[in-house]
Amino acid sequence: MNESQLRQLVFRFESQDAMTMAETSTLQRALQDRPELLGEILDRRAIDGMLQLLAVDEMDDDFVGRCVSGLSGQSFSSNENPLAGEHKSSDQDIALATIARLARRANSSPQRKWKKIEISRWLAVAASIAVLLGAWAGFAWYTRSRIVQPLVTAIESPKVNDQANTETIPPRIHDESLTDSSEKEIDPVVMTTEPERTREIQLAPENAEHLLADDDRNSPTRDEVDVDGNRVGATEANGSAEPPIVRNAMRPMIAAVEHSPDASWEGGDPSNEVGGGSFSLLTGNASLKLENGVSIRALGPSRFDLNSGDSIRLESGNFLAEIPRKVDQFMISTQFGILENPVNTTIQISVDPDQGIETFVTRGQIRLCRSTAGEYPDQIELAKNGLFQSIVRPIADRPTISGLMMARGKNEFQGQIGFGKDAVKVESPVIFANVLNRINEQPQSSEANDEFSKNWLKFAQNLQALAGNSDSPEFRKLIDAWLGENNLADPAQKIGDVFENGTTNFQGSLSINGVERKFNSREEYEQARRQMFGGLPRGLPDIPAQNNGANSGTNKRASDFKGVISVNGKTLEFTSPDKFRALRKQMTR
Amino acid sequence: MPKPAEILGMNETELVGRAKSGCPEALTELVRKYHRGLRAFLVRRVGNLSVADDLAQDVFLAALNQIATIENGLCFRAWLFRVARNKAIDYLRRASRETSSEADIESLLAEESAARTRQQNSLQDEVVISALRECISKLDSESRALIDAIYFQRIQATEIAAASNRNSGAIRMSLLRIRKALGTCIRRRLGAEFEL
Numbered sequence: 001m002n003e004s005q006l007r008q009l010v011f012r013f014e015s016q017d018a019m020t021m022a023e024t025s026t027l028q029r030a031l032q033d034r035p036e037l038l039g040e041i042l043d044r045r046a047i048d049g050m051l052q053l054l055a056v057d058e059m060d061d062d063f064v065g066r067c068v069s070g071l072s073g074q075s076f077s078s079n080e081n082p083l084a085g086e087h088k089s090s091d092q093d094i095a096l097a098t099i100a101r102l103a104r105r106a107n108s109s110p111q112r113k114w115k116k117i118e119i120s121r122w123l124a125v126a127a128s129i130a131v132l133l134g135a136w137a138g139f140a141w142y143t144r145s146r147i148v149q150p151l152v153t154a155i156e157s158p159k160v161n162d163q164a165n166t167e168t169i170p171p172r173i174h175d176e177s178l179t180d181s182s183e184k185e186i187d188p189v190v191m192t193t194e195p196e197r198t199r200e201i202q203l204a205p206e207n208a209e210h211l212l213a214d215d216d217r218n219s220p221t222r223d224e225v226d227v228d229g230n231r232v233g234a235t236e237a238n239g240s241a242e243p244p245i246v247r248n249a250m251r252p253m254i255a256a257v258e259h260s261p262d263a264s265w266e267g268g269d270p271s272n273e274v275g276g277g278s279f280s281l282l283t284g285n286a287s288l289k290l291e292n293g294v295s296i297r298a299l300g301p302s303r304f305d306l307n308s309g310d311s312i313r314l315e316s317g318n319f320l321a322e323i324p325r326k327v328d329q330f331m332i333s334t335q336f337g338i339l340e341n342p343v344n345t346t347i348q349i350s351v352d353p354d355q356g357i358e359t360f361v362t363r364g365q366i367r368l369c370r371s372t373a374g375e376y377p378d379q380i381e382l383a384k385n386g387l388f389q390s391i392v393r394p395i396a397d398r399p400t401i402s403g404l405m406m407a408r409g410k411n412e413f414q415g416q417i418g419f420g421k422d423a424v425k426v427e428s429p430v431i432f433a434n435v436l437n438r439i440n441e442q443p444q445s446s447e448a449n450d451e452f453s454k455n456w457l458k459f460a461q462n463l464q465a466l467a468g469n470s471d472s473p474e475f476r477k478l479i480d481a482w483l484g485e486n487n488l489a490d491p492a493q494k495i496g497d498v499f500e501n502g503t504t505n506f507q508g509s510l511s512i513n514g515v516e517r518k519f520n521s522r523e524e525y526e527q528a529r530r531q532m533f534g535g536l537p538r539g540l541p542d543i544p545a546q547n548n549g550a551n552s553g554t555n556k557r558a559s560d561f562k563g564v565i566s567v568n569g570k571t572l573e574f575t576s577p578d579k580f581r582a583l584r585k586q587m588t589r
Numbered sequence: 590m591p592k593p594a595e596i597l598g599m600n601e602t603e604l605v606g607r608a609k610s611g612c613p614e615a616l617t618e619l620v621r622k623y624h625r626g627l628r629a630f631l632v633r634r635v636g637n638l639s640v641a642d643d644l645a646q647d648v649f650l651a652a653l654n655q656i657a658t659i660e661n662g663l664c665f666r667a668w669l670f671r672v673a674r675n676k677a678i679d680y681l682r683r684a685s686r687e688t689s690s691e692a693d694i695e696s697l698l699a700e701e702s703a704a705r706t707r708q709q710n711s712l713q714d715e716v717v718i719s720a721l722r723e724c725i726s727k728l729d730s731e732s733r734a735l736i737d738a739i740y741f742q743r744i745q746a747t748e749i750a751a752a753s754n755r756n757s758g759a760i761r762m763s764l765l766r767i768r769k770a771l772g773t774c775i776r777r778r779l780g781a782e783f784e785l
Binding site: 011013014015024025027028031032038039040041042043044045046047048049050052053054055096097098099100278353354 | 628634638697707717761762769
């Protein structure tokens with residue numbers, strides 16, 4: 001049975017057409033041999049079920065009622081189709097009319113007909129050219145090897161002749177490739193003469209692909225985009241590119257497992273070498289050494305799925321992953337975020353199914369994006385810009401804010417609230433912390449239009465509009481207004497607390513007469529201040545050095561002294577050392 | 590069904606506490622809170638909405654019967670989905686034991702689906718549904734119209750075939766292709782390794 005006949009049987013099975021016993025058993029055997037076909041059928045069933053659910057979700061809210069009636073022992077009607085019956089609703093009429101119109105347009109569209117003719121014509125031209133090229137190549141090779149070469153060798157001396165023959169006769173593989181290419185060129189012609197039905201049964205990815213609109217078809221997948229957003233030649237995630245679904249027992253060995261003597265596993269200890277699958281380490285610790293050199297250490301209790309030699313999925317628990325430099329690509333996925341390309345990296349990861357993930361990069365760098373990504377703007381680079389630690393928190397039941405991501409390090413803080421088009425990056429840890437606290441205070445709600453979500457959307461949209469100009473008064477006004485609307489404290493009021501107890505990073509900058517020092521801790525701030533003032537005694541009219549505080553610079557008059565101090569988003573200006581000292585007390589109170 | 594004022598604003602722990610003490614409104618609220626996610630979870634595993642709804646009701650019934658035994662501090666959602674996962678696997682096992690010749694293929698599918706269910710994560714179901722919504726909006730107008738007619742308007746394939754001057758086999762084939770395209774699109778959004 002060839003592929004198209006098999007696909008036809010699958011189609012008939014899925015369409016619930018009557019099948020003979022022989023056909024059924026043929027299909028059954030084929031499915032046993034081809035687990036990927038089973039997977040395809042299951043995928044389509046899952047989509048079918050979810051489409052049914054979507055439709056019911058949008059038009060039928062009485063499931064809860066029926067369910068609760070059922071729980072209390074009352075009888076309830078089955079989920080009858082409210083639209084079933086002799087008379088069609090106006091919506092149904094509209095739907096049918098739409099389909100009829102689209103079908104007419106598709107059939108009568110002159111462009112489409114022209115396109116078909118054009119495609120056939122070009123295929124014929126391409127096939128002819130290919131055949132001609134093949135014939136020419138064959139003729140050229142034959143002429144060279146059988147006619148020209150013997151003539152040349154005949155002219156040359158007998159000694160050289162032997163040597164030349166062995167060197168110039170093309171290897172036999174050339175002959176075979178020529179035959180192959182000739183055969184391949186004939187394929188398009190055969191395709192165009194196939195019966196319409198046979199071609200329709202082909203469920204090749206390209207057939208399905210054309211159903212997607214251009215913008216989605218052309219959008220780069222995560223695999224296709226490198227760190228800088230450039231497209232790279234990775235494979236697309238289509239049906240044919242997926243690995244077949246293979247049971248653990250059938251998988252090749254991909255990792256060696258070692259565990260401590262006190263380790264215990266759910267379902268018994270795994271063998272020393274495993275071919276993948278789900279693992280649940282209850283106690284103790286275990287180490288997985290993958291063939292590519294990647295090492296994953298798990299501390300019980302932890303759960304993870306090992307699906308291939310170049311990726312692992314962590315479900316819960318604490319892990320330490322070491323990915324050596326020689327590994328080209330390795331992906332660590334969790335339900336909250338994906339860690340991509342962690343090459344030459346050592347990273348600690350904690351996964352809590354309810355709380356999210358926390359990561360800490362101790363070596364190398366990674367890219368962190370949401371688990372549902374494929375969208376470049378979601379990601380945060382860790383350990384590239386001085387960010388080492390990240391936390392990703394889910395926000396359940398919030399339609400407009402689907403997650404929070406926070407990354408921090410010695411030199412930088414980056415908070416991201418929300419994902420996708422509503423995502424906003426906040427550079428102030430205080431604002432981020434305020435928003436986080438505010439969100440956590442909100443009762444979980446599935447209502448799409450709750451007040452907070454609406455405010456959030458407004459805030460996010462406005463913030464997007466002001467992106468890149470976060471120092472503007474409009475931005476400040478917007479932040480203040482939003483914080484006020486949502487009963488949030490002004491970030492400046494909390495700076496003292498932050499400064500004292502270090503609940504979030506203390507960071508900011510001190511700029512005097514154009515010389516700027518950034519700081520990320522109280523110690524660094526003190527150091528920056530000392531450098532800037534160069535041990536300036538109180539009340540001295542001199543001003544700090546122009547360049548480096550350690551070097552002597554050009555002294556200016558006291559009236560020229562001016563600067564700005566910015567701590568965690570709060571910025572204040574000063575025009576004299578005394579004014580600065582007063583502000584400093586205020587800022588660090 | 591209006592919510593009683595006392596139920597409004599209760600978190601999961603409080604609702605479970607009230608439900609334990611026999612408050613039907615609290616249980617109703619828990620059903621309301623989780624039924625969408627639970628149905629999405631089940632329909633993705635069994636591929637059939639009516640079966641999924643039956644199983645969802647079984648799950649809630651189990652919750653009603655066993656809610657008194659749930660330990661304080663235990664995450665109700667996680668417990669509920671663990672029960673749902675077991676129900677789905679039980680159903681698929683039962684389905685895989687069918688003996689008629691046509692059901693042999695069904696039994697293969699059920700076995701495979703049960704294997705998948707053991708590995709899948711319940712928290713991603715709502716993400717998948719949301720990705721499906723996005724993917725539907727990316728379909729071309731003809732495919733979208735077909736999805737609307739078949740699933741949302743519940744029009745038979747034969748009627749659609751008559752309206753569009755095609756045979757019903759072609760309509761069914763189009764649907765198959767659309768489902769495949771949607772699967773491809775969802776994977777593109779959720780990652781190539783993602784299993785539907």
